[in-house]
Amino acid sequence: MKDTFKHKGLRQQLVSVIKAKGITNEAVLTAIGKIPRHLFMDSSFLDHAYQDKAFPIAANQTISQPYTVAFQTELMQVKKGDKVLEIGTGSGYQTAVLCELGAKVFSIERQQELFKITSRFLPKLGYRAKKLIFGDGYKGLKEEAPFDSIIVTAGAPFVPKPLLAQLAIGGRLVIPVGEDVQTMTLFVRKGPKEFEKTEFGEFRFVPLLEDKN
Numbered sequence: 512m513k514d515t516f517k518h519k520g521l522r523q524q525l526v527s528v529i530k531a532k533g534i535t536n537e538a539v540l541t542a543i544g545k546i547p548r549h550l551f552m553d554s555s556f557l558d559h560a561y562q563d564k565a566f567p568i569a570a571n572q573t574i575s576q577p578y579t580v581a582f583q584t585e586l587m588q589v590k591k592g593d594k595v596l597e598i599g600t601g602s603g604y605q606t607a608v609l610c611e612l613g614a615k616v617f618s619i620e621r622q623q624e625l626f627k628i629t630s631r632f633l634p635k636l637g638y639r640a641k642k643l644i645f646g647d648g649y650k651g652l653k654e655e656a657p658f659d660s661i662i663v664t665a666g667a668p669f670v671p672k673p674l675l676a677q678l679a680i681g682g683r684l685v686i687p688v689g690e691d692v693q694t695m696t697l698f699v700r701k702g703p704k705e706f707e708k709t710e711f712g713e714f715r716f717v718p719l720l721e722d723k724n
Contacts, residue, residue, distance in 0.1 A: 514547040521561035522548070525577055528563050534581045538589075542611035543581055548574075550636065551602040570622040572717055574602040575664060579714055581608075586685045586697050586711070587660040589614050594655070596677065598648035599664035599719065603629040607638045609662075616640040617655050619648045648719060651677045658682055665719035666693040675706060687716045 526544045534540060549560035551574055559566055565573045584605070589595060591613030600606055600620035606629075609616045618640050620626040626645040633640065644652065648663070649671045656677035663674070663686040674684055678700040687693030695711040 514550070518547060518549055518561070522546075525561045525563065529578045529581050532563075532578050534578070534585055536581075536585045538612055539581050539584050539608070542584075542608045543577055545611060546604065546607045547636070548577070548604060551604045551607075551632075568602045568625070569628060570624045572601055572622060572625060574604050575716075580605050582695065582711075582714075583662055583664070583685045584608055584612070586695070587662055587683055589660060593659035594657075594679075596652055596655070596658045596661040596674075597664065598651075598661065598674070600629050600643060601625060601664060603633045603638070605662065605664055606633060606640055606643075607636065610638040610640065617642045617644070617652055617658075619644045619646050619652065621645070621647055649673065653677060660685070663687065663719060664716070666690070666716035667719045670696070670698070675700070687714050689713075691715075 522544050526540050549557050552560050552566055563576055563578050565576045568574050589612045593614045595609050595614040595616050597606055597616060597618040600618040606616055606618050630643045651673040657679035658677055659679055660683045661674050666687050668690055670688060678684055680700055682700045684698040686696050688696045692713050693716050695714050697709045699707045701707055
């Protein structure tokens, strides 16, 4: 669990790379510059930890590309104290970014193996989500709704209705929608039944799996 000067230097280079790609939110850039991404990956991938690429982790999942994490997080417009729902805890890297921004994070993971690893690992780094849940992300987390923002970190073939229903008025859902290639989509809740939808280019994610356990 070492974080050396070399790692810190590589992180600053990574911040420069994603800044050059158009990320402007200073809080998001600071979080990326602070979180030891190499600790979220298998030690054999250490050299790759600060490249702007996705990499495999346990349970046939991936740790998202830092630019993608930054892009989604910037779209959420997280403020300190915001109640945020994350669908797909994965390695916990995105969770850590949200914690750095001061959000109250509720996160759902449906891969039991990953859930066990990440729920033990995050607190060791000092990142404490309000709740890490093993369950079906398609259903959201009704008992904790409404949320100021919801982020989906896997490709969804469609937009799950429960997630839209669990947004606060003014809340933002950031979700990659599509089968093989996804379109990053933002929904802003304008009223009880009114949503404003904006699309932002194509991304590639592992698929969002329904609860098959």
